[in-house]
Amino acid sequence: MTAPVLAVRDLTVGYRVKRRVEPVVHDVSFEVGPGQVLALVGESGSGKTTTAHAVLGLLPGNGEVIGGRITFRDQVLTELSAKGWREIRGRAVSLIPQDPTVSLDPVRRVGDQVEDVLLLHTDLGAEARRARVHELFELVGFDDVERRFRQYPHELSGGMRQRVLIATAVAAEPDLIIADEPTSALDATVQKQVLDLIDDIRVRTGTALVLVTHDLGVAADRSDIIGVMRDGRLVEAGPTARVVARPGHDYTRRLLDSVPARRVGTRTRATVGEDRAIVIDVSELRKEYGDVAAVDGVSFEVRRGETFSLVGESGSGKSTTARVLTGLTEATSGRVSLLGNDITRIGRRGFRPLRRDVQIVYQNPFSSFDPRFDVYDVVEEPLRSFRSTRRPRGRRPDLDRVVAALEAAALPADFVNRHPGELSGGQRQRVAIARALVLEPKVVVLDEPISALDVSVAAQILDLLRTLQEERGLTYLFISHDLAVVRAISDRVAVMRHGRIVEQGAVEQVFSDPANEYTVRLIDAIAGRELTVGGLS
Known part of the structure; x- marks a missing residue:
């Protein structure tokens, strides 16, 4: 039998905290051959x-290293x-x-x-x-x-x-x-x-x-x-x-x-019929930065209660499209109708009333929270921005609404007194979702909402988003570079490349019979294809 290149036996590792060494790795053993x-x-x-x-x-x-032995070839690394x-x-x-x-x-x-x-x-x-x-x-x-x-x-x-x-x-x-x-x-x-x-x-x-x-x-x-x-x-x-x-x-x-690849098929999708109202209608959208077109002639529509995903690699234009839809960036040309309002004509002042109905959840919630705020302040912030009078110092007039939003996001009421720095990544993302829900919006834009999360936490967030959609009739615009996640959550999908949509359609149609060579390459690049229930095609 070939001798292992690396042999780890009963490895225990600790970190010194004040005068004590706290073990964080316990009795780990494995080996790797050539x-x-x-x-x-x-x-x-x-x-x-x-x-x-x-x-x-x-x-x-x-x-x-406070215990065990690491051997590389015939050298004991723990003694070096x-x-x-x-x-x-x-x-x-x-x-x-x-x-x-x-x-x-x-x-x-x-x-x-x-x-x-x-x-x-x-x-x-x-x-x-x-x-x-x-x-x-x-x-x-x-x-x-x-x-x-x-x-x-x-x-x-x-x-x-x-x-x-x-x-x-x-x-x-x-x-x-x-x-x-x-x-x-x-x-x-x-x-x-x-x-x-x-x-x-x-x-x-x-x-x-x-x-x-x-x-x-x-x-x-x-x-x-x-x-x-x-x-x-x-x-x-x-x-x-x-x-x-x-x-x-x-x-x-x-x-x-x-x-995510194994969760395909775990969602029973009710077909979003053409009788549903169109809440997002994008036609020939173009956004230029100098001489560069970040979004170039994009068109799609999203119906009420639907999850529509924009998928593509970095620089494809998907996040820029989302920024236009949420009023954070002005379009260079084209038309964007949001809940019946042409937002390319109303300007930022005209867009403000729409913010009650259109909310966004970002990839990294921690960077979107004011570090001075506790969870109550974070979730209440959208309510505060629409209040005509200032909040009395020390008072929490919106406590019931904040607690209701937290509970909808599967967080207990006592989280109102915590600070974001005390929370895990998944808990912070739930707070971000609660903040998006507190105004009871009709449309939620989700920009890479689970890409920074561990796989089990990401699965919990996806399940939460589905439940909220079913309970509240929410419409989602989901932005992601991860096709496995997109397939697990979406009704329809549009694939973007270099600012253009190269393919769009029902999610199962696009994944089972992709028409564009770039889409084929993206699907082929999905990791863990053999883990998929029923395969990817």
Whole structure:
């Protein structure tokens, strides 16, 4: 039997708080062989990233390994000195970090940053190092490699910056790569390209890979072994095919059931007939920024009680379209009718009364809350903006309405006294939904409302949105880059690219028989296709 590249035995990691060390990872054991992929899967706070950082010797200053053993080949990593780590990290064990925006030096050329690894871990001269960087850039799919060498991070897209980090990670031909959420900030098609690239390099070189991810779809597609973490413990581990088909732990089953691709078919859709009133009617909408058309001739309509989704990658124009519809941006040309009002003619002052009926839920609720406000103030803010008199100091005249909105969003009444910083991501998003509901709107625009949430929390929010729609007859305009989520929640969908709608129709029709090549590529890029109930086509 081939010896493992990495063996972790009974690993326990803690963080020093005042004079005590609080364990956060407990007795974790796993191993990875040459060319194998182990996916460590779990939600925020599960301990997966702490485990990965312990393997790399990159725990923060107050973190320490307090038990167990980490062995790489025949070296015990838990016994390495700082000098020993410098010699092994980057050469034999390397990292692909999550966010290339903060992982690359903004004031240095990307080629020089990749060359740093060769300077530290090889005996190559300057000319040979530069040639090697060119080879690495070709390996990760760059053309015009000398031009790329000279560019700075801000001149590259997110996907290109991630390719630079991959080139850095493989520069010294390591035996083990730790990839910590390497595609979480990328669009679906770019995610697929980056994961394909990592996989191709792994197959060519026989490198072992530990893939840290919250995305069970990615783990199912890309790993040989899955380890499921919860509250710092490895609650289930085994061959990926077995874990996906026959999960042995209730938590693993809940995670799998929360994957959007598996939730297709869980919603019984009543057909929104043509007898329903049209509440949003967009015709030849165009929005220009200088000489660039962010939205170029977009047309669609949405009927009362319907969920209509705009889907596309970053820069497709979907969020700009939403900003026009919510009166945050003025159209350059075209016509937008909202609840019978042509908002392209009434101006911002004329749009104000419509704000009672049209509300928006943002991707990141925390950034849309005033940090001085408690939850009562956050939810009451729309009511306050329409009140003709100032609220008496210390009084809460709208308490009943705020509590009713919180309860509609499945939050208890006592949340009124909490501050957003005390809440989890899912609770903050529920507060954002309560704020959108408090004026009892007819239309809610949801701009990437679950993309920052763990999979089980995202599933809860989707279920909540469906329930609210059924109870209140709400009309949703849903903005997303995630086609699996769109398929799970939508009645109809429009696919946007470069500011234009390239395809639209009933959601099952678009997914089962896409007519546009770009739509086909987006569907093919969905992670976890084999997890889908009944398949994706």
